[in-house]
Amino acid sequence: MTLAPDSPEEIRARLDKVARLVAESAADAVVLTPGADLRYLTGYDAMLSERLTCLVVPASGTPMLIAPTLEKSLAAASVAAGLGVEVRGWDETDNPSDMVVDLVPRPTDRPRAIAVADRMWAQHLFGIHYAAPDAKLTSAATIMAAMRMVKSEVEVEALARAGDAIDSVHAQMGELLKVGMAERQVAHEIAAAIRASGHATVDFTIVGSGPNGASPHHEYADRVISAGDVVVVDIGGTMPDGYCSDSTRTYVVGGEPTKEVSEFYDVLQSAQEAAVQFVRPGVTAEEIDATAREIITTAGHGEHFLHRTGHGIGLEVHEHPYIVEGNDRTIEAGMAFSIEPGIYLEGRYGARIEDIVVCTDDSVRRLNNRDHALVALPG
Structure with missing residues (x-):
């Protein structure tokens, strides 16, 4: 049972x-x-x-x-x-x-x-x-x-169910995110999908298209999505049992990404993957942050990574431990948190990849499993 x-x-x-x-x-x-x-x-x-x-x-x-x-x-x-x-x-x-x-x-x-x-x-x-x-x-x-901070097996499985539910919403983005739609309209459709996925409440729907994607906590506005726009979609909610979801993917709508965007995104994807793979018992929160930050900084985008690498999650979307420079807390098995580096070019576009992960006895488990590639939607 x-x-x-x-x-x-x-x-x-x-x-x-x-x-x-x-x-x-x-x-x-x-x-x-x-x-x-x-x-x-x-x-x-x-x-x-x-x-x-x-x-x-x-x-x-x-x-x-x-x-x-x-x-x-x-x-x-x-x-x-x-x-x-x-x-x-x-x-x-x-x-x-x-x-x-x-x-x-x-x-x-x-x-x-x-x-x-x-x-x-x-x-x-x-x-x-x-x-x-x-x-x-x-x-x-x-x-x-x-x-x-340290989740029981029961809590981890609750977070896994939340992760599956929000993944199912990202899987619908080809239908929800289209050229000619305003961010506000997309956010409304996404919110309905979050509820339909089994969430009890919608906690946030960030739809940042074009230059709006360069503001990490932009929610949505009346900007109409154009062909070729890079769009950051960060969404989450609370399940009936109180446990939260939170996942971000970045999309290109109505066209293929430019070479510049592809190169920019490759850096971000490498940083996110490296940070996830670094997670294991005994490392510190700030070492995980540094793993992602070093790759982004080496590529010349250090000043464009504006926030911490992650935050704990459970009955709250943001809780301890915080994956940030200066936090020397040792990671333990059962700790659940996001890995979400981002790169933001003000006035142009931004990108973020976010998974919830759980530290296991000797490694890491992802609770979000959608493709991490820059997804081109037909628009």
Whole structure:
């Protein structure tokens, strides 16, 4: 039987591990509000609002899932609630921050230390601060990033399903991307294909044609695609189980690439392939980045490679580890991240190739398997 990423077995293992890590840390508890961290530990995709919902995991004792009373039944239906995590509701006239602080152990020799989610809303952060003004508030990222960076086999297979789904959308590009269409129209058609492929949501559709392709995070505009345009298509979404896809391919529409474009793209393809093949346990994130960057720089395009080589992926499209110069984190088996070098010639065109890969026990596994060549579409 294939387990789901939010199966009781997976959630139980995560809760046990986070409890150990909190006990080993300098924090007396972690407090996690709605988002990827909360879903990772509870299976509860909670609503993010001005009403505080959070998971409190103390260094000792039972974790508590706190929710407004009007959402308590939703929290109580979560996987974690069936595994012994207590669910406590609060009424509109209550102060939930006081409830949170009361659950944090009180050391006798120092002020309390509370590790909070990086993306906690400021109003909730201030609420905890006002409820415990002497407490030291720190980031929970040290604990949560360490946990979420290394994927279980179940998570890897969830990412593989997401990769297959987004690959199926790239396979339709000959029908979706044509001369005479505006980028906006193409993006709309792609978004429909992403949903039809099995994704629950569309997270982004980048359609960068001609000079727009030289802006890495250009989304789409009213520019009409012309014959011979180089078009960067970077797309991704979230599957029903919460795991994300992200893949980029570059196309030439309505003609064959020029010699200049072909040579330019050959450099990029060599850099991307070299970086993928370099991935294995024991190398560092910055060494993977340097592998791609050196090839592009040697070819004279170093200044045109504007961003890091990659980012982690899982319940969020962008998460740790980041594949970038200065990150000396050692890559471990189970880490999943993108390899996506790009070259961007301002005012002319750009290109990017992106695969999600997973570090295995001794090598690397690609989760995107569409052709890496510069694809010429008939237009």
